[in-house]
Amino acid sequence: MMDDFLFRAVTGGVLLACVCGPFGAFIVWRRMAFFGDMLAHSALLGVALGLLIGVDVRLGMIATCLASALILAIGQRQSRIGSDTVLGMLAHSTLALGMVTLAFVQGVAVDIMAYLFGDILAVNVTDIWILAAGGSFAIAVLIWMWRPLLAVTVSPEIAAAESIPVERLRLIFMLLMALVIGMAIKIVGVLLITALLIVPAASARFFARTPEQMAIGAAVFGVASVMAGIALSWHADTPAGPSIVISAAGLFVLSSIVMMGLRRN
């Protein structure tokens, strides 16, 4: 018999992995791993602001992620400072600002570790509803703009020449990414969310022949990582978020070994 909290953890984790699969594939293709990291760091500021002004911290996280994505989109328009530098500055200054702001929040004991590494076993029903609604919204928009966004990823020039609104698609993708990461922090935490995005996608790369196969494969690997991670956490009493990431990494190593074996034959 499954315990209730375990059922919620698995449901939340599986939902998140399904959403992260296709988004992670795009993160890998567009080489935006650091972008994901930056958004996650800024989420901590959202936690602090949420507590300070008395708004739900989940809302705070999503809002700051969206704001950071917008600031970054504007920051990347200029070319005097490289975009990796802009990303680094945003990531660390929002993180620092978040920690400083937390110091002003009085009377609330904040479990920083829960935000850094996630707390999937504490996922409640509201979290799952938010994830289900936000996740299906993000996936629906991604499917809707799939072909043009992929064209932009392959060649912005071809896309623009053939009247695809390159900049608008980039911005929409960044905002969706911010939404997904804002929702994901509760489950895998600031420091591990990028792993859940890129590791399953990297594993799926070995077996995919088209972008679509890789996106779906990433979701499959993500779901497997979540299941394996929760199982590991359950049996060995390890922290859940890190266990999920370890499982994802383990699956990646396994995939590469399988692939090497296939190539040799």
Add this chain to the structure above:
Amino acid sequence: MTAPLIEGRGLTLSFGSERVLDQVSLSIQAGEIMTLIGPNGAGKSTLVKTLLGLQKPDSGDVIRKNGLRIGYVPQKLAIDQVLPMTVKRFLTLTRAAARSACETVLGQVGAAHVIDAQMSSLSGGESQRVMLARALLLRPELLVLDEPTQGVDVSGQAELYRLIDDIRAELNCAVLMISHDLHLVMAKTDKVVCFNRHVCCSGIPDTVRQHPEYRSLFGVREADAIGIYTHEHDHEHDLSGHVVGDCGHDHSHDHGHSHHHHDHQKQEAETTK
């Protein structure tokens, strides 16, 4: 004459202090093949990108026919290994198409065998053909090609140009291309635009060939690099032309070179049959 498909008026663009486009005006009519020639760094690609709207000019306007369907073949396209992509999937990059339609266009460009191959495994020539096929699938009114024979071996180049000509005939589309292979392009093109930050001269190939600015631009030394040995010979031809009269052109040394070459190959091929 009907309105042009695309027209640039007084396009001016600088990168920093360097002026890349200087008051460029240019228009492409339906069904016409226009070839843009010019030395390296002349801003040919920049001009094309400006016409396509990929680059905003500092001043000047680009006027496009409403709803113009453009098929763009960039100079080269390196699809990252991290992105798995079959040729079939690449063909439907910007618009969906049935497998049978993909097979047809690939057959047209002579690359039917690669339909299920990964893009990253293609040779330079195959890659150019696939990019051309992708543009064809859109049934464009204007086909834009930026040095379509990059990375294609010499024998493949002539074939590729013949292919472009066939495509034009079939789709009845206009073609705007940048090319270095003057000796191959000249015969097929309607209009040559000799370009070096501004339009030096333009017109039918023979007019341009006679133009002093064209001659100074492709000096004797550069001539080899861009594949015309026309100049030296043309000079002689000009001199002898006065003597021989107006049939001199077809007998011109340089012209003869490439044609003879071709003929020889043909003859050899025929005799071996």
